[in-house]
Structure formats: C-alpha cells, structure tokens
Amino acid sequence: MKVLLLKEEEVRSLLTMREAINAVETAYREKGLGRVQMPPKTYLYFHEADGDLRVMPSYIPSLGRAGVKLVNSHPFNPERFGLPTVMAIVVLYEPRDGRPLAVMGGTWLTAVRTGAGSGVATKYLARRGSRSVGVVGAGTQARTQLMAMVEVLNGVSEVRVYDRRTETARAFAEWASRELGLTPRVCESAADCVRGVDVLCTATPARSPIVMAEWVAPGTHINAIGADAPGKQELDPRILKSARVFVDDMEQAVHSGEVNVPIRQGFLRVEEITGEIGEVVAGRKPGRTSDSEVTVYDSTGLAILDLATGELIYRKAVKEGVGTWIEV
Numbered sequence: 001m002k003v004l005l006l007k008e009e010e011v012r013s014l015l016t017m018r019e020a021i022n023a024v025e026t027a028y029r030e031k032g033l034g035r036v037q038m039p040p041k042t043y044l045y046f047h048e049a050d051g052d053l054r055v056m057p058s059y060i061p062s063l064g065r066a067g068v069k070l071v072n073s074h075p076f077n078p079e080r081f082g083l084p085t086v087m088a089i090v091v092l093y094e095p096r097d098g099r100p101l102a103v104m105g106g107t108w109l110t111a112v113r114t115g116a117g118s119g120v121a122t123k124y125l126a127r128r129g130s131r132s133v134g135v136v137g138a139g140t141q142a143r144t145q146l147m148a149m150v151e152v153l154n155g156v157s158e159v160r161v162y163d164r165r166t167e168t169a170r171a172f173a174e175w176a177s178r179e180l181g182l183t184p185r186v187c188e189s190a191a192d193c194v195r196g197v198d199v200l201c202t203a204t205p206a207r208s209p210i211v212m213a214e215w216v217a218p219g220t221h222i223n224a225i226g227a228d229a230p231g232k233q234e235l236d237p238r239i240l241k242s243a244r245v246f247v248d249d250m251e252q253a254v255h256s257g258e259v260n261v262p263i264r265q266g267f268l269r270v271e272e273i274t275g276e277i278g279e280v281v282a283g284r285k286p287g288r289t290s291d292s293e294v295t296v297y298d299s300t301g302l303a304i305l306d307l308a309t310g311e312l313i314y315r316k317a318v319k320e321g322v323g324t325w326i327e328v
C-alpha cells in the first residue's frame with residue numbers, strides 16, 4: 001500500500017489562507033445541511049503535564065474523503081520544552097475501500113484552518129464595514145487569526161494586540177509588519193486591546209475570563225477560539241448572556257467550548273445559544289440581525305475543518321508532485 005507523506009514544510013508551501021477559507025466554508029455548509037459524519041472528539045488527559053491528546057475523525061461524503069486528526073494541547077510546552085502548544089498529524093482515507101491515502105503534518109494545518117474558521121464566521125457575522133481588529137493572546141493561533149481577518153475584511157485599518165507576555169506581543173507585531181504589512185499596536189492591558197474594536201479574536205488557554213463585558217462595544221464580533229477543552233474560558237459570561245452566540249458544534253461546544261463553564265455553572269442555558277455557524281452558512285439561520293448586537297463565534301475546532309483543509313493540501317500535492325510516497 002502506498003501512502004503520500006507530507007512534511008510540515010511541504011504543507012506550509014501548499015496551503016494558502018484564501019483557499020483554506022473556501023474549504024472551511026464548504027465544510028461548515030455541509031455540516032449546516034446535515035451531510036457530514038463527525039463523532040465527538042475523544043480526549044486523553046495528561047493531568048501531570050496539564051495537557052491532552054485528542055482523536056478527531058470525520059467524513060464528508062460530498063468531498064469523497066474521510067480522515068482522522070491526532071492533536072495535543074499542552075499550554076506549557078513553549079516555556080518547558082520550546083515546543084509548540086499544539087502539534088498534529090492528519091491521516092486521510094479513501095471511503096470507497098478504506099485505504100489510507102496520506103499522512104501529513106497537521107500543526108500548521110490546524111492553525112490555518114482555525115484562522116479560516118474565524119474568517120468564515122467573521123464574513124457572516126461581523127458588522128459591515130468592520131475594519132479594526134483586536135487580538136488577545138499572541139501565540140501561534142493569533143497569527144492565523146489575523147491572516148484570516150486580512151482576507152475577509154474590506155481593509156484592516158487598525159490592529160491591536162495584547163499578551164500577558166509583552167515580548168510575545170512584540171514578536172507578533174514584528175511578524176505582522178513583516179508578513180502582512182500591518183503595524184499592530186502592542187497594548188498594555190486586555191481592556192486597551194478590546195475597547196472599541198470591530199472584531200476581536202481571543203486565542204489564549206485561559207481558564208477564567210480575560211475579556212470583560214463592559215469593554216465590549218455594541219456591534220462587536222468576537223472570535224473566541226482559545227476554549228477547546230472542559231474548564232477553559234476567555235470571555236466574561238455576561239457577554240455570552242446578551243450576545244448572539246454561534247458555536248461550531250453544539251455538543252462539542254457545550255462540552256469544551258467557550259460556553260462550557262457558564263453552562264456547567266448554571267449561568268447560561270443551552271437554549272440561549274443562537275445556533276451553529278454552519279446553519280448560518282447554509283442559509284438555515286440568520287447571522288447578524290442588527291448593527292448593535294454583539295456576535296460571538298465559539299470555536300472548539302471541528303474534525304471536518306481538518307478534513308476539508310487536508311483534502312485541499314492532498315489534491316494540490318498530487319497535482320504538483322509534492323511529498324514522498326511511502327510503502328506501508
């Protein structure tokens with residue numbers, strides 16, 4: 001059996017944010033139409049390391065592809081081992097006969113598809129004319145969040161960034177200037193980063209609220225992507241109580257998304273969640289309904305986003321002759 005092996009650097013060379021946004025939008029539409037298989041993520045908890053490992057299978061029939069992502073989240077990796085917080089491998093399968101087709105590095109893929117998810121949510125939910133962006137947490141995911149905002153907003157006029165480690169925020173600003181031609185302002189507080197921005201992206205592993213309701217202006221759209229495991233939360237639950245909240249997957253979000261803690265505490269009810277982003281993309285639910293409401297995209301990270309992005313990479317790799325075929 002021959003399998004295409006794609007290294008991280010090959011994945012990087014093949015993947016663009018624009019194409020990832022299109023692939024992710026298709027995946028969300030298919031989910032909104034009820035045409036995907038995606039059993040809940042399975043978690044192994046490494047309590048002694050404050051980390052976890054997740055297995056994420058999915059199948060999108062219209063794409064003719066199935067796949068599994070294996071991914072960890074270890075927030076202390078950068079300082080303890082100089083390793084990324086999140087590292088992944090994606091395996092693609094041929095549904096007709098169950099053959100494995102490709103094994104690829106999934107670390108950059110994960111960051112890009114997570115950014116692309118926020119790109120799709122922002123396209124459907126942000127107020128028209130949104131141009132200023134705040135980024136709270138300036139690590140790996142933060143970069144692809146900003147890359148996606150550049151793709152979907154009609155011109156980015158201002159970028160602010162806050163990280164509890166100022167040197168990380170500075171490195172982010174330097175990267176954005178070099179790679180995207182933007183000049184983010186490094187903020188001294190989360191409040192300074194949040195007040196008055198049109199779109200806010202939060203990408204920290206926080207376990208208690210770091211964005212307060214009184215800082216969020218009417219009409220803001222928030223991409224809350226950091227909370228992806230039980231106990232994690234970044235937003236003051238009062239924001240969720242009054243906003244229109246769109247999760248990526250209801251079951252997964254209630255278990256491990258931004259809404260998980262307030263629901264467990266009895267502050268928020270499941271019925272108060274407006275819907276899933278896929279329902280908006282599929283035209284089954286309205287997204288933003290006024291310029292004054294706050295909208296929240298609660299992203300836990302779906303296996304179908306990895307699959308759609310992995311398939312895009314695989315097709316390009318085969319076409320362009322990138323990667324190594326290995327006998328397994």
Ligand SMILES: NC(=O)c1ccc[n+]([C@@H]2O[C@H](COP(=O)([O-])OP(=O)(O)OC[C@H]3O[C@@H](n4cnc5c(N)ncnc54)[C@H](O)[C@@H]3O)[C@@H](O)[C@H]2O)c1
Pocket residue numbers: 073075078085086110111114136137138139140141142162163164165168203204205206210224225226227228299300301302
């Ligand atoms: N929703 C998804 O699909 C998805 C995908 C990948 C990662 N994640 C999650 O996103 C989070 C960030 O991942 P990453 O890969 O960017 O990690 P990272 O370690 O590269 O970056 C996180 C950054 O947040 C900063 N930070 C931590 N606590 C903070 C606080 N209280 N206030 C301000 N800044 C703070 C850290 O200093 C760090 O720079 C993790 O929780 C990860 O599990 C979610």
